[in-house]
Amino acid sequence: MSARVGRKLRVAGVVQGVGFRPFVHRLASRLRLSGQVGNDVEGVFIEIEGTQENVAEFLTALCRDAPPRARIDRVQVSERPARGTTGFRISTSRAGTRPAALVPADVGTCADCLRELFDPADRRYRYPFVNCAHCGPRYTIVRAVPYDRARTTMARFPMCAACRAEYTDATNRRFHAEPTCCSGCGPRLVLGDSPDPLGEAVARLAEGQVLAVKGLGGFHLAVLAAHPAAAAVLRARKRRPDKPFAVMVADLRQAAELCEVDDAEALSDPRGPIVLLPRRAGAPVSEAVAPGTNELGLLLPYTPLHHLLLRELDEPIVLTSGNVSDEPIAHRHARSLGEVADAVLTHDRPIRSPADDSVVRGGRVLRRARGFAPEPVSLPVRTPRPILACGAELKNTFCLVRDERAFLSPHLGDLSDHATFTRFATTVEHFGRLFGITPRVVAHDLHPDYRSTRYATDLAGVDLVGVQHHHAHAASCLAxxxxxxxxxxxxxxxxxxxPDGTIWGGEFLVADLAGYRRIGHLKPVPMPGGATAIRQPWRMAAAYLPEVRLPVARRNESRWGPVVAMARNGVNAPLTSSAGRLFDAAAALLDVRDVITYEGQAAVELEQRADPSTSDGYRAGTEGLVVCGEDLLRALVADLCAGVDPGVVAARFHNGVADAIVACCTAAREETGLTSVALSGGVFQNALLLRRTVDGLRRSGFRVLTHRRVPPNDGGISLGQAAVAAALVSCAS
Known part of the structure; x- marks a missing residue:
């Protein structure tokens, strides 16, 4: 018989709240090993002893067979003497002073829980909070680590005897599943004083009413997707004139009735993101749901309550964030939604950390929130000092860094809104406590009027690192x-x-994490009216082509001359190299949109107009690496005047921008010898532009880096700021 040996293990990564301790217990028991496993502030600790062969098999299987939602970053193994212990147990979690454990993201309902939900013989039949070790709420209910029920918002719900038996049964999938509950001991639905909250909710939706629904990360607002009056009412009450609503469908079959489901894997992702997909002609969805676009944002049910609602209704519903205008998502109560919703379907499980739904397009994350946050991104440099990166003003996220781990917050929104800024500040504090990070270095944007910048500069006892906005974008892609x-x-x-006093936005840089050099850009033009030109794209058409006599000039005839004069005289008309403003001008000239109601609307609708089968593009002149965007617009106008189909014109404009990028990168390669290109910034959310640019660069022999897990827009800025600060601190130490 082989001699017994002992080992101590420390496992770091996403190993709490994902069924890892029960997995270890089952593995050790199968291999007849004794010892214990438990959570602490650093991750999971394990002590085992047994035969040398079985211990070796345990070490191999630990990583090979880990639960699907686990992510093992590091396993440290050390020897310990065999003590002759018997049995294997899950021990009490160990608290500590410096949390380092990773908090898992929320996970959509698993197949086993779904079977129980719709099985009349199961004791959790139609219970809207069914969950297990493999699914359910995680980040949104965690108050502190180690991850145990007592440190979550489930602490107020003592388990009944039946749930406790499952929780302590090593063969049960609810073995040490902290949110375990049932109708006898867990959270309950409420809709006013209705004895049947779910049935009442379904009836109200069927009548065309607006329903507020409390979910994992906050409240949503729901109406029937095919009910035009209900969708119009929701738009008016929510004060959201045009921005598309998301649509929840019951399953992939229902999704395929509405859209061309070319990304079924993303739609079926257990993280439950909204996935942007091409809309089918004649799809039974009200035009008021997503005006001005041929795409729909679809998502599948990711909570038991969603599954129950969709099963009862048997038709898609609009499911949009429970807020008004640009306010943060409501999560404690629905009082702020009183003028929007006709009824509120809520429950008594508190949400500790609100989180919006994540958004994915073409396998690329455009909004990183529920399901993705707060799982970290690994930086390519290790910082000796903890870092806070405060992010940008729009689409704000922040980032906390310890060692090489960068913890991005969920999407927070526009910090110019006071309530959103308040949530930003409180979430920074919560993240710091949750991950045991007290920042000593704080990175921020160079814009002095950003609230994120002012937050940083108001902090005491920290070293500040200002990071130029576009360098942060480039660093985010690198990181x-x-x-x-x-x-x-x-x-x-x-x-x-x-830094030159102009507004940048169409930049060619040579960049690494520690620094950058601007080598080219779009030729600057005036922005007549400053920020007003962002909301009124026709002003950019006037700035680029003041003499144009297209319908956009006639529609705005009374204001065209004064705006042209403003641009020529440089009065309230700052110079900008922005690619976004170039796309705005093109959209206005093509009669896509003169005025926008949400950020990027003109460019979004311009992309929708483009004929993807068109392969040729307009040519932009360059002076060195300064691209003349006006050339693209003049070619566009010439085609319009010649009667060319607007879809072809829009495509030629996109292709011309992509060709200009490739030409400038090729010239930059001659100057620098660099053969890798990183693409970042919100304009590269445009799938047509991104595809044409990547294809052109690769044909020209470049290696291309793009975003997939972190947004290319300002939602990724905080990661770039953090990476720059980490590189600078690392170099200085």
Missing amino acids: ENGEKGPVIAVVFDGTGYG
Whole structure:
């Protein structure tokens, strides 16, 4: 018989709240090993002893067979003497002073729980909070680590005897599943004083009413997707004139009736993101749901309550964030939604950390929130000092860094809204406590009027690192791809504070994590009216082509002359190299949109107009690496006047921008010898532009880095700021 040996293990990564301790218990028991497993502030600790062969098999299987939602970053193994212990147990979690454990993201309902939900013989039949070790709420209910029920918002619900028996049964999938509950001991639905909250909710939706529904990360507002009056009422009450609503469908079959489901894997992702997909002609969805676009944002049910609602209704519903205008999502109560919703379907499980739904397009994350946050991104540099990166003003996220781990917050929104800024500040504090990070270095945007910048500069006892906006975009792309640079970085977005006093946004940089050099850009033009030109794209058409006599000039005839004069005289007309403003001008000239009601609307609708079968593009002149966007617009106008189909014109404009990018990168390669290009900035949310640019660069022999897990828009800025600060601190230490 082999001699017994002992080992101590420390496992770091996403190993709490994902069924990891029960997995270890089952594995050790199968291999007849004794010892214990438990959570602490650093992750999971394990002590085992048994035969040398079985211990070796345990060490191999620990990583190979880990639960699907687990992510093992590191396993440290040390020897310990065999003590002759018997049995294997899950021990009491150990508290500590410096949390380092990773908090898992929320996970959509698993197949086993769904079977129980719709099985009349199961004791959790139609219970809207069914969950297990493999699914359910995680980040949104965690108050502190180690991850145990007592440190979640489930602490107020003592388990009944039946749930406790499952929780302590090593063969049960609810073995040490902290949110375990049932109708006898867990959260309950409420809709006014209705004895049947779910039935009442379904009836109200069927009548065309607006329903507020409390979910995992906050309240949603719901109406029937095919009910035009209900969708119009929701738009009016929510004060959201045009921005598309998301649509929840019961399953992939229902999704295929509405859209061309070319990304079934993303739609079926247990993280439950909204996935943007091409809408089918004649899809039974009200035009008021997503006006001006041929796409729909679909998502599948990711909570038991969603599954029950969709099963009862048997038709898609609009499911949009429970807020008014640009306010943060409501999560404690629905009082702020009183003028929007006709009824409120709520429950008594508190939400500790609100989170919006994540958004994915073409396998690329455009909004990183529920299901993705707060799982960290690994930086390519390790910082000796903890860092806070405060992010941008719009689409704000922040980022906390310890060692090489960057913890991005969920999407927070526009910090110019006071309530959103308040949530930003409280979430920074919560993240700091949750991950045991007290920042000593704080990175921020160079724009002095951003509230995120003022937050940083008001902090005491920290070292500040100002990071130029477009360098942060480039660094975000590098960091996500695990690279330090240097690369040629193409950063196209709407606005960013330029060190030369102009508004940047169409930039060619040579960049690494520690620094950058601007080598090219779009030729600057005036923005007549400043920020007003962002909301009124026709002004950019006037700035680029003041003499044009297209319908856009006639529609705005009374204001066209004064705006042209404003641009020529430089009065309230700052210069900008913004690619976003170039796309705005093109959209106005093509009669897509003169005025927008949400950020990027003109460019979004311009992309929708483009004929993807068109392969040729307009040609932009360059002076060095300064691209003349006016050339693209003049060619566009010439085609319009010649009667060319607007879809072809829109496509030629996109192709011309992509060709200009490739030409400038090729010239930059001659100057620098660099053969890698990083693409970042909100303009690269445009799938047509991104595809044409990537294809052109690769044909020209470049290696191309793009975003997939972190948004290319300002939602990724905080990661870039953090990576820059980490590189600078690392170099200085």
